[in-house]
Amino acid sequence: MAQTSPDNRSGSVTRISISMPEELLQELDHMVTGQGYESRSQAIGAMINAQLLEHKRQLGNDVMVGTITLLYDRSVRGLQKQLADLQCAHIDEVISSLHVHLMGQQMMEVILVQGPATTLQGIANAMSTLRGVITGRLQLMAATMPPLHPGGPF
Template structure:
């Protein structure tokens, strides 16, 4: 098995160590292996391929990190055909939340979420996707 070195803020590493201990992992390596498997498998769901999807992405960041907000604006414009709606909201005294509502295919949504996740200084990135034809009272009606 290869040994990998990564850099991260001390507080994030502390959270990983606490999580590992609280959930019975043998150590942080096991947590990172599981996280990597989950991340890589998220968009490999074959039932979502070749379907129109709706997605919701929420991003939380410190408002003093203006580079994050600038990056969100650039991505919003770069993916204008994917982003159906975008909301910026203040959360507490120091945070901003960016909400993206998406309509598109799996590959495009995956790329968009990946670029958001790769944005330095984001605190959290959460998302969900659902096939459009499974939404509403007439889903799967023939």
């Protein structure tokens, strides 16, 4: 049975009870200590949030904000143009990007995106599978940005 009580940070919290094997509880306590959580509740809440986010990402209709992080070989002919063209093709979802020159011919690019999760995954997949991209990762959060220009078009 759940119990609700006031919480200064978010208004109220609901207290629940869970059962788990002793070994799992010991691993949880080790993780709580190792990652610096204040309590088991905070750690479990973070894990539940991560799972709910993944669930929303898989459903695909929620608008989310996130980043696409790419590591690629900048010496591959035409790759940077292909990446720029993909960003232009998805101008409604791509908010901003930043690239950093790394050692050798490597480049890291971080692209801030917002839109339906399935659309963002499609953009990340299109970028990550280009020849010369070493690795690509989409990281989403269950949040959205306010409109960039609330007054509408200029």
